[in-house]
Amino acid sequence: MEIPNRNQQETLPYEKLAILGIDREKADRLPQDVKQKLLDGEVTPLVSVSINAHNGTVITLPLKLQLATDKEGNPTLIAYPVQREFSLEKGNELKLTQQEADALRRGEVLLKGIDINGEKTQQYLQFDPETKSVIHRRTIEVEIERKLKDMEKVNDIELGTQQKQQVREGKPMELNVGGEKVTIGIDLREPQGFKVVQGDMKEWERQQKLKYDELHPEFIGLVMTDKNRWEYQKVVDSQSSERAIKLDPSEKRSESKGLKR
Numbered sequence: 460m461e462i463p464n465r466n467q468q469e470t471l472p473y474e475k476l477a478i479l480g481i482d483r484e485k486a487d488r489l490p491q492d493v494k495q496k497l498l499d500g501e502v503t504p505l506v507s508v509s510i511n512a513h514n515g516t517v518i519t520l521p522l523k524l525q526l527a528t529d530k531e532g533n534p535t536l537i538a539y540p541v542q543r544e545f546s547l548e549k550g551n552e553l554k555l556t557q558q559e560a561d562a563l564r565r566g567e568v569l570l571k572g573i574d575i576n577g578e579k580t581q582q583y584l585q586f587d588p589e590t591k592s593v594i595h596r597r598t599i600e601v602e603i604e605r606k607l608k609d610m611e612k613v614n615d616i617e618l619g620t621q622q623k624q625q626v627r628e629g630k631p632m633e634l635n636v637g638g639e640k641v642t643i644g645i646d647l648r649e650p651q652g653f654k655v656v657q658g659d660m661k662e663w664e665r666q667q668k669l670k671y672d673e674l675h676p677e678f679i680g681l682v683m684t685d686k687n688r689w690e691y692q693k694v695v696d697s698q699s700s701e702r703a704i705k706l707d708p709s710e711k712r713s714e715s716k717g718l719k720r
Contacts, residue, residue, distance in 0.1 A: 471497060472526060475536040480509040489689055497526045502594050505680030507694050521680045521694045523590055539592040553593060563593060566667055568629035568645045583629055585647040594647050601652040603627055633660045
């Protein structure tokens with residue numbers, strides 16, 4: 460069963476979001492671009508949520524969300540909470556090997572068959588330094604074949620079989636287009652899961668590193684303010700060991716160990 464493409468999923472998963480403390484009113488007040496990312500099966504920016512724990516405390520933490528479907532076609536919500544560190548010992552629902560984990564830490568994109576909700580599918584995996592989680596999207600959702608054909612048509616070039624296979628496997632590829640170097644590849648942090656860089660492979664690597672370091676000198680995420688609306692604010696102090704913030708000063712804080720996906 461495919462993750463819904465644009466306009467296939469028309470309503471937000473209100474019941475799922477409510478578990479995270481985002482009731483219908485708060486969900487409807489999310490910025491339109493965030494709601495659209497959810498509906499399109501993309502990974503959202505950081506969103507601060509509050510979860511009621513069994514002992515009565517309220518756990519508040521920033522996380523990213525992604526809407527997918529199970530094998531029956533029912534919506535399921537994937538949460539990528541901000542973690543202290545990326546470790547194979549915590550969960551490892553993706554069944555990564557140490558070699559795969561090391562490759563992800565180096566910034567590589569992996570193509571791997573993984574089991575999600577009882578269904579094994581081919582997915583692209585990429586490490587997200589902002590949450591220290593591994594984000595993943597189905598290969599069919601990235602639509603790499605269509606993007607390669609569009610690129611050939613626009614630039615009047617013909618990619619070889621080996622070149623196409625390299626991109627399909629998640630590896631960036633350097634091309635010479637009209638006498639200029641262009642590098643293309645999978646980047647799940649982009650809206651369409653694909654990126655084109657004007658420059659060679661070194662420029663691709665430079666931009667991949669700067670994407671996080673420059674855009675996120677400190678963690679920025681959506682917080683529900685006392686104005687009863689979502690606003691982008693600093694949600695994690697880069698010098699702090701904690702990975703959570705409070706929405707309401709009256710709420711008790713409890714350290715989070717992450718959400719079960």
